[in-house]
Amino acid sequence: MSFAISVEHLTFQYPNGHEALRDVTLAIETGRIVALIGKNGAGKTTLARHFNGLLKPTSGKVIVRGIDASKKSASEMAREVGYVFQNPEDQLFGSSVLEEAAFGPRNLGMSEEQVRRRVETALSTVGLLPYVAEHPYNMTYGQRKMLCLASVLAMDTSIVIMDEPNAGQDCLGLSLLGSILEQLKQAGKTALIISHDMEFVASHCEDVVLMCDGRIIAHDSTRRVLSDQSKLELSGARPPQVTRLAICLSPEGIKSDIITVEEMVKVLVEGSQKAG
Amino acid sequence: MGANAITVSDLAFRYLSAKNWALDGISLEVAEREFVGISGPSGAGKSTLCLSLSGLIPNVVEGTMRGTVDVRGIDTRESDVADIPSIVGIVFQDPRSQLTGSAMTVEEEVAFGLQNLGVPRSLMRERIAEALDLVGLSGFEMRIPFELSGGEQQRLSLATVIAMRPRILILDEPTELLDPEGAVSVMRAVRSVHEEYQMTTILVSNQPETLVQHAERITVLSRGKIVFVGTPQEFLRKVRYLEIIGVRSNQVSQMACQLDERGLWEGDYPVDEHQAAEMIKRQFLGD
Numbered sequence: 001m002s003f004a005i006s007v008e009h010l011t012f013q014y015p016n017g018h019e020a021l022r023d024v025t026l027a028i029e030t031g032r033i034v035a036l037i038g039k040n041g042a043g044k045t046t047l048a049r050h051f052n053g054l055l056k057p058t059s060g061k062v063i064v065r066g067i068d069a070s071k072k073s074a075s076e077m078a079r080e081v082g083y084v085f086q087n088p089e090d091q092l093f094g095s096s097v098l099e100e101a102a103f104g105p106r107n108l109g110m111s112e113e114q115v116r117r118r119v120e121t122a123l124s125t126v127g128l129l130p131y132v133a134e135h136p137y138n139m140t141y142g143q144r145k146m147l148c149l150a151s152v153l154a155m156d157t158s159i160v161i162m163d164e165p166n167a168g169q170d171c172l173g174l175s176l177l178g179s180i181l182e183q184l185k186q187a188g189k190t191a192l193i194i195s196h197d198m199e200f201v202a203s204h205c206e207d208v209v210l211m212c213d214g215r216i217i218a219h220d221s222t223r224r225v226l227s228d229q230s231k232l233e234l235s236g237a238r239p240p241q242v243t244r245l246a247i248c249l250s251p252e253g254i255k256s257d258i259i260t261v262e263e264m265v266k267v268l269v270e271g272s273q274k275a276g
Numbered sequence: 277m278g279a280n281a282i283t284v285s286d287l288a289f290r291y292l293s294a295k296n297w298a299l300d301g302i303s304l305e306v307a308e309r310e311f312v313g314i315s316g317p318s319g320a321g322k323s324t325l326c327l328s329l330s331g332l333i334p335n336v337v338e339g340t341m342r343g344t345v346d347v348r349g350i351d352t353r354e355s356d357v358a359d360i361p362s363i364v365g366i367v368f369q370d371p372r373s374q375l376t377g378s379a380m381t382v383e384e385e386v387a388f389g390l391q392n393l394g395v396p397r398s399l400m401r402e403r404i405a406e407a408l409d410l411v412g413l414s415g416f417e418m419r420i421p422f423e424l425s426g427g428e429q430q431r432l433s434l435a436t437v438i439a440m441r442p443r444i445l446i447l448d449e450p451t452e453l454l455d456p457e458g459a460v461s462v463m464r465a466v467r468s469v470h471e472e473y474q475m476t477t478i479l480v481s482n483q484p485e486t487l488v489q490h491a492e493r494i495t496v497l498s499r500g501k502i503v504f505v506g507t508p509q510e511f512l513r514k515v516r517y518l519e520i521i522g523v524r525s526n527q528v529s530q531m532a533c534q535l536d537e538r539g540l541w542e543g544d545y546p547v548d549e550h551q552a553a554e555m556i557k558r559q560f561l562g563d
Contacts, residue, residue, distance in 0.1 A: 040426055040455045141369075142318040167453055168369075170317040170482055171524040196455050199527060236457040241485060241527040241549055248553035252561050261527050265534045268560050272540055275562075 003063075004030040004159050004190035005051055010060035012046055020046040022214040024060070028190060028207075030158075033181050035201040035222065036194045038211035039236030044194045045086070047211070048161050051192070053077035065158065079108065082152035086163035086194070088136075088144035091151070097123065097139075098132040100147055104155040122154035125183065127176060141168045149180070160184060162193045166200050178204045198240040202226055202259040210235055227257035279349070281444055281476040282306040282329060287343035288500075289324055289333055298324040300500035302343070306478065308443075311470060313491030313508075314480045317522030320497040322480045326448045328352070329478065331360040348443060362393060365437035369449040371429035374436070375421050382408070382424075382432055383417040386439050393440055407439035410472060411465040427458025431465050438469050444476045445469065451486065459483075463490065484526040488512060488547050496523060512545040528552035 005028040012021040020043045028034055036044045049055040050062045053074040062069040065080050082104075085091040094100030101119045110118070123129045126146040136144055145168060152160060166174055174197075181204050184191045195201055201208060201222060208225035210218040212235035218225050226232070226239050229247060238244065239259075246258040258264050284304040290297045299321045306312050316322050327333040331352040334341040345352045347363055368374050379385035386404045395403065408414050411431040416424070421432060430450055437445065447466060451459035463486060470477045481487050487494060488508040496504035496511070498521045504514060511518075512529040519525070525533075529545035531552070536545075542559060546552035 039457050140318050168318075168449075170522045171519070172317060172522040174524070236455060238456055242531060245528055245531075245549040245552050245556075248549055249556060249561075252557060261530045261534065264531050268531075268535060268556065269538060269540065272560055275560075 002030045003027045004032075004065060005192075006061075006063045007047075007050070008061040008063075010047075010050065010062060011058050012050070012055060013058045020214055021050075024214075024216055026209065026216055026219060028192065028209075030190055031185070031188050032207055033185050033191045033205050034193070034207045034209060035205035036192055036209045036211065037196070037198075037201065037225075037235070037237055042211040042235060043214040044211055045163055046214075048083070048163060048192065048194060051077075051159070051161060052081040052083045054083070075107075078104070078155065078157075080157055081159045081161060082155050082157040084145075084148050084152045084160070084162040084165060086167070088141070088148050091148045092136045092144060095135060096132065097128055097134050097136060097147055100136055101151045101154050104151055108155065118154045118156065119150075122150040125153060125180060126150040142170065142173050145169065146173070146176075149177075153180075157189075159190045159192070162191070164194050164196070166193075166195055166197045174200055181205075196237070198226060198237065198243075202240050202243075210237070212236075223257050223259055226259050279308065280305050280346075281308045281310070281348060282478075283344075283346040284328070285344045285346075287325075287328060287345060288341070289328060290340045291324075292338040294339070297500050298339075299328065302497075302500075302502055304495065304502065304505075306476060308476055309474045311477045311479070311490060311492050313487040313494040314478060314497065315482055315484075315487060315494060315523050316497035317482075319499075321500040322497055323448055324500075325497065326366060326446050326478070326480060329444070329446055330364045330366040331355055332366075335360075358392075361389060361437075361440050361442060363442055364444045364446060365440060365442035366446040366448065367430070367433050367437055367450050369452055371426065371433045372422075374433040375429065377422075379421055381417065382413065382419050382421055385421050385432060386436050389436050389440050403439045403441075407435040410438065410468050411435045412461065425458060426454045427461045430454060430458065430462045434462070434465055434469065438473070438475075441473070442475070444478070446478045446480075448480045449482070450479070451481070451483065459486070466490070482524065484524055484529075485548070488526060496521070498522075508547060509544045512547065515545070 007024055007026040010021055010024040013019045038044055051064055053069045053072050056070050101123055102115050105115045105118045126149055165177055181191055205222050208222050209216055210225055218231055227243055229239055242261050242264050243259050246254055247256045250256040284302055287299055287302040288297050289299045314322055327337055328345050376388050383404055386407055390400050411434050413431055451462050494511040495502055515525045515529055515533040528549055532541050532545040535541040546555055
């Protein structure tokens with residue numbers, strides 16, 4: 001088993017003294033689609049920013065694809081790890097959609113022909129190819145978030161991290177995002193998404209890492225973590241509505257670890273066939 | 277029924293230098309004290325409608341406007357933009373874009389709008405205390421706005437707006453960028469404001485659980501037009517249609533719809549998991 005990311009006894013203290021990560025140990029297998037969840041301030045973004053070298057551990061170790069991330073600069077790590085910021089305003093600066101998406105691959109020293117191919121693929125993946133000439137600031141918030149994602153996809157890194165990619169997306173945007181995660185999976189990439197949207201996590205992520213107060217309190221299959229109501233509540237999250245329904249019905253013999261609408265429908269249809 | 281709080285007639289708006297109309301023939305009436313939800317995919321015109329109801333369109337935002345917006349008997353085109361905050365208050369999605377950035381404390385932040393309205397000092401203190409109390413921020417008076425959590429900042433935005441005692445409150449996706457705990461705290465504050473001041477409330481949201489829990493009536497926009505108006509129960513019945521135009525329904529109504537299509541569901545689609553559990557016990561588990 002190979003690990004895309006492995007973290008040992010990582011502690012991080014901000015200059016103001018706030019200890020954002022406390023003795024975190026974590027290993028993420030290569031090729032997994034993983035959700036990082038927990039309330040704001042739990043340390044999710046702080047942890048993720050260690051993976052691309054933006055932050056350096058106060059103590060402990062961060063190994064990304066065999067490389068010690070604490071000894072590399074963020075620009076060196078950019079070849080390995082793509083990072084999509086939560087707020088598009090923190091990431092976008094190009095004067096057109098095309099320029100924005102081309103910046104990363106150009107920086108990797110590719111030929112213009114290679115850059116063009118990468119950019120076209122990335123923009124078409126996020127549905128922005130018709131907007132190549134547009135200025136990013138004329139686009140909706142959801143489109144700007146997709147543009148940030150495209151400029152990271154254009155780097156074709158083996159690890160992709162997305163900080164709350166689904167905030168501000170409508171349901172068409174959400175299903176597009178789901179299919180992008182599926183494509184990353186098919187291509188053998190590792191993806192880590194920070195999210196508060198448990199319905200999205202239930203449908204599109206294989207594993208969940210649950211954080212609370214700078215610590216990891218669960219790392220398991222999505223099904224196990226999302227149906228563990230008490231642990232979720234401890235970190236300010238809630239199971240998806242359909243799981244909450246399953247929990248309400250568990251005294252009646254319905255299993256309580258249902259995490260998608262389709263599963264619930266299947267259970268009820270099968271039950272009614274037996275009864276009928 | 278008394279006079280409307282808001283009457284929108286055949287409203288259309290096109291932003292300066294835009295090709296398409298962001299709103300294209302909207303007519304809408306909102307009664308005094310009503311709680312109305314607005315949903316729709318991105319680009320449908322939800323925020324443009326909010327700006328129109330608050331008078332920022334056409335008084336501040338440039339573009340071409342057709343039709344009329346009447347807010348408590350005042351035509352927004354003919355109103356003085358400085359008078360509007362005492363009639364309509366608006367809370368935006370991102371609290372950081374709403375807060376002044378210059379106030380050193382929570383108290384100063386709330387005082388800012390009141391000073392602009394010319395509220396006397398003696399009354400100001402009272403108004404600030406009351407607004408902070410309603411949104412659950414009593415005790416935060418001396419805190420620094422930019423050090424608050426997202427949910428606290430959003431409640432502070434709400435306090436700055438309601439301290440001016442508008443009759444109409446507009447909330448443009450106020451919880452979309454918050455974590456679940458922050459979102460619940462903001463909606464709790466909105467609820468107390470709506471009830472305490474009997475304020476007409478318009479909530480724009482793409483979070484179906486929040487919408488059906490709070491709104492008495494839901495309007496759906498798509499491509500600048502109103503495509504649906506109805507009660508939460510009627511809204512939930514439209515699962516498939518909403519899916520096509522890009523609006524998510526709550527999970528328990530998605531479930532009810534899929535069962536219904538197999539001839540296995542009777543009655544309305546449930547508003548929440550508790551109602552769903554009762555209905556399933558009756559229909560499937562023989563209780």
